[in-house]
Amino acid sequence: MRHLAIGLALVLLTTACSQNAGEKNSAAGTGRVLVDTSFEDLEGWIPENPSLTQEKAHTGRYSIKIDPGTEFSLTYINQLYRLSPKRFNTVRLTAWGQLTAPGAAAVVFQITRADQTTAFYEKIDIKEVNEWGQINKVLTMPAVLNPADQVKIYLWRATATAPAYLDDLTLSVEP
Numbered sequence: 001m002r003h004l005a006i007g008l009a010l011v012l013l014t015t016a017c018s019q020n021a022g023e024k025n026s027a028a029g030t031g032r033v034l035v036d037t038s039f040e041d042l043e044g045w046i047p048e049n050p051s052l053t054q055e056k057a058h059t060g061r062y063s064i065k066i067d068p069g070t071e072f073s074l075t076y077i078n079q080l081y082r083l084s085p086k087r088f089n090t091v092r093l094t095a096w097g098q099l100t101a102p103g104a105a106a107v108v109f110q111i112t113r114a115d116q117t118t119a120f121y122e123k124i125d126i127k128e129v130n131e132w133g134q135i136n137k138v139l140t141m142p143a144v145l146n147p148a149d150q151v152k153i154y155l156w157r158a159t160a161t162a163p164a165y166l167d168d169l170t171l172s173v174e175p
């Protein structure tokens with residue numbers, strides 16, 4: 001029942017938000033930005049992490065990586081209500097990725113519930129080898145989410161056998 005009540009509250013919020021959504025923003029893809037990082041200012045502020053690297057960068061000096069010794073990159077973790085106090089239906093995830101050998105590393109956007117079950121999971125493969133390629137994916141959220149659910153964004157090694165890199169990640173609300 002608690003989930004149902006929260007779901008209803010979110011539906012009401014969604015209705016309120018959609019009345020303010022601008023059509024022009026939608027065409028330009030310039031929604032409210034929730035996450036925007038080039039990984040430049042993290043060193044020293046977070047515990048030592050083998051994923052934060054200066055080996056390659058799309059912009060600046062830093063990116064994050066996976067390699068044979070690192071299955072999961074440095075991970076963005078936040079509760080949904082902190083990420084966005086307003087309910088969103090659709091988000092756009094963009095980033096630049098690079099493989100260094102043919103394989104299958106991927107950017108994962110995941111939402112997990114308090115009981116650790118998965119409410120949403122999307123894996124976006126990085127395809128370019130030895131050049132930066134842009135990931136640009138619109139993700140439609142499930143109808144019912146709990147504001148306390150946890151959002152995770154990370155680079156996953158999957159079946160890649162050589163280092164892969166990720167830089168300039170943004171998450172924005174699609175109007």
Ligand SMILES: [Ca+2]
Nearest residue numbers: 038059060062
């Ligand atoms: Ca960077």
